[in-house]
Amino acid sequence: MNQSNSAAPPRSGPRLLAACAVEELSPHLRRVWLQGEALAGFPASLEGAPVAGSHIKLMLARPGQRAPQLPVLDAAGEVHWPPRDVSPIKRTYTVAAWDPVQGRLAVDFVLHAASGPAADWARNVQAGSLIGVAGPGGPRRFAPQARHWLLLGDASAAPMLSACLQQMQSSPRPGLLLLQSAHANGEDLPPLTLPPGMQLARLGYDCAALIAALQAHCQEWQAEDWRACSITLAGESSQVVAARDWLLAQGAQRAMMYAVPYWKQAHDEEAYHAERHRIMDELGAE
Numbered sequence: 001m002n003q004s005n006s007a008a009p010p011r012s013g014p015r016l017l018a019a020c021a022v023e024e025l026s027p028h029l030r031r032v033w034l035q036g037e038a039l040a041g042f043p044a045s046l047e048g049a050p051v052a053g054s055h056i057k058l059m060l061a062r063p064g065q066r067a068p069q070l071p072v073l074d075a076a077g078e079v080h081w082p083p084r085d086v087s088p089i090k091r092t093y094t095v096a097a098w099d100p101v102q103g104r105l106a107v108d109f110v111l112h113a114a115s116g117p118a119a120d121w122a123r124n125v126q127a128g129s130l131i132g133v134a135g136p137g138g139p140r141r142f143a144p145q146a147r148h149w150l151l152l153g154d155a156s157a158a159p160m161l162s163a164c165l166q167q168m169q170s171s172p173r174p175g176l177l178l179l180q181s182a183h184a185n186g187e188d189l190p191p192l193t194l195p196p197g198m199q200l201a202r203l204g205y206d207c208a209a210l211i212a213a214l215q216a217h218c219q220e221w222q223a224e225d226w227r228a229c230s231i232t233l234a235g236e237s238s239q240v241v242a243a244r245d246w247l248l249a250q251g252a253q254r255a256m257m258y259a260v261p262y263w264k265q266a267h268d269e270e271a272y273h274a275e276r277h278r279i280m281d282e283l284g285a286e
């Protein structure tokens with residue numbers, strides 16, 4: 001969705017935070033609550049929408065460091081990064097929840113089978129484990145004025161989908177939520193509360209099955225219906241790209257679409273970063 005909902009609040013440097021609590025949302029999805037004085041001024045909303053669902057950048061310590069060496073924002077707003085060999089490992093995540101009363105921020109981590117710095121940090125997290133958080137920001141995840149909702153995602157997108165679904169409760173429309181999982185019983189996915197009128201379909205990671213599900217659900221739809229549909233696509237790269245391209249061919253509008261590949265099979269973030277940005281640029285979703 002190319003209409004930005006990015007941060008209006010004053011720009012802050014990355015915040016050094018400490019883990020304070022953990023919740024198991026599913027056998028493969030762990031919520032970590034973070035706290036710290038650096039959360040002072042964390043925005044509850046961005047341009048009128050709740051902050052939950054927004055993008056954040058996590059900054060992780062390198063092997064041998066107890067804490068990540070965070071970049072510093074100077075008075076002129078310029079960011080000064082530490083030397084490359086000690087600068088933090090960066091990963092993009094979602095604000096799962098913000099509790100202004102307790103001053104805590106929740107991030108939900110997929111504990112995926114392949115080793116990765118972010119999933120491993122969450123797997124081994126203890127009270128006091130340190131992490132940097134930059135943001136929040138990012139484009140709007142759905143178009144509130146749309147006639148229909150269509151959402152696709154997997155466990156990595158669950159915090160973002162959950163935030164969208166919560167906001168959709170107040171103005172329900174006909175919609176479809178497609179949830180993807182590598183597990184036959186979808187055991188990695190947390191429970192999600194659907195707004196009235198929203199149908200749910202569960203899928204594996206198979207592009208042909210995904211397109212067939214879209215076709216089956218929307219075979220009556222004309223181009224006008226697609227033009228009035230808010231489309232939210234997130235998860236594994238090939239799935240997001242296949243759904244995006246099929247939907248654009250039906251008449252879906254780029255301006256009503258958030259299509260962000262969150263991860264790519266067999267690629268870590270360093271290997272995949274540039275490709276993700278190229279895919280997002282195709283929609284003007286940066």
Ligand SMILES: Cc1cc2nc3c(=O)[nH]c(=O)nc-3n(C[C@H](O)[C@H](O)[C@H](O)COP(=O)(O)OP(=O)(O)OC[C@H]3O[C@@H](n4cnc5c(N)ncnc54)[C@H](O)[C@@H]3O)c2cc1C
Binds near residue numbers: 269
């Ligand atoms: C805007 C945005 C928001 C995101 N929000 C979240 C979020 O809230 N929670 C969340 O868990 N993820 C989220 N992601 C995805 C997350 O950034 C990636 O999964 C990231 O690769 C995880 O980093 P890592 O260090 O654990 O693994 P990496 O070092 O990047 O990758 C190591 C290996 O793990 C595999 N892998 C990575 N992610 C997954 C996965 N989800 N399932 C299966 N295998 C995987 C890779 O293919 C690679 O082989 C988001 C991504 C974006 C772009």
